[in-house]
Amino acid sequence: MHVIGLTGGIASGKSTVTSFFRERNIPVIDADQLGHRTYEPGTETYERVIEAFGRDIVAPDGTIDRRVLGGRVFGRPDELKRLTDIVWPGIRKLASEQLAEFEAAGNQLVVLEAAVLFEAGWEDLVDEVWVVVVDPEIAVQRLASRNGLDPEAARARIASQLSNEERIARGDVVIENNGTLEELQARIQQAWEALQERLHDAAGRN
Template identity: 50%
Template structure:
């Protein structure tokens, strides 16, 4: 079983590429979703985040309001590091359990979709690092359409992450996500067949 670390900046097309890889036969672990699971109310990670950032980040149901939390951490790199330090050990445990489950099910490929994989120094945890890239104007347009972010909000989120150039330096495979969805899917299909060939050799 090969483990692919799929990463890229916000709005760079990671989730679309992950979806295509899932359709081709990979098991996909979305670390954002695993992160949601890790900070459910009452969990140890939830308590750690509330202790660090205060009850102002909670909604009326006692769940962590991710948009409120994002307002804090995306403007303050020290706060983002603190959040990652609290939550990552719990996410790691959940990911290890999923990987073991997929190994038992004989999946040929597992894709770990993780925005901050390289920032967290996790490149060594995967067999290959795949990085999605797109020009900044395309990213800004996607974020405005998808999330309703202003240009200022989008730029703040982009600045809080590694640059595309820094990611590309650590990549085994770089996927340019510009163009139509059909063109992107065709690129992903080619990469999938190359991956399976490498895995079989």
């Protein structure tokens, strides 16, 4: 089974790439969804987060109030690291279990979408990394129109992430998304065709 790691910053266009794969019935593991699962009551991660940050982050319904928790860690690198040191291993465990299930089911290709793929050190879970990049100022415009974020808040969120240069240096396939949706889709198609050739060549060698 061949595993693609898909990553990119906020408003880069990752969801358009995952839609491309889903339309071809290729399984996509969404690390963000797995992150939500790690916060569910009864999980080991849930208990450890409460132990680290206090019972007052628990909402009346027993779930972790992610807005309260987010307020505790936002702008505090040490606290954020304390949280990710708990949550990221939980996500990795769930992702590894899903990958094993997909392989057992006979899937030839699977995508792991993770915005924090590099930061969490999950490259060893995948065979190649696709990076979607967008110019920061274009990302600011998209966040303003899509999420209603004011430009300064958008720039702060972008600045807190890895830079495009860092991602490009560590990625295997780079898809640039500074233009229209049609242009992005054409670049995804090109990357897809190149992937098919690589997989075909690899199968021939084996």
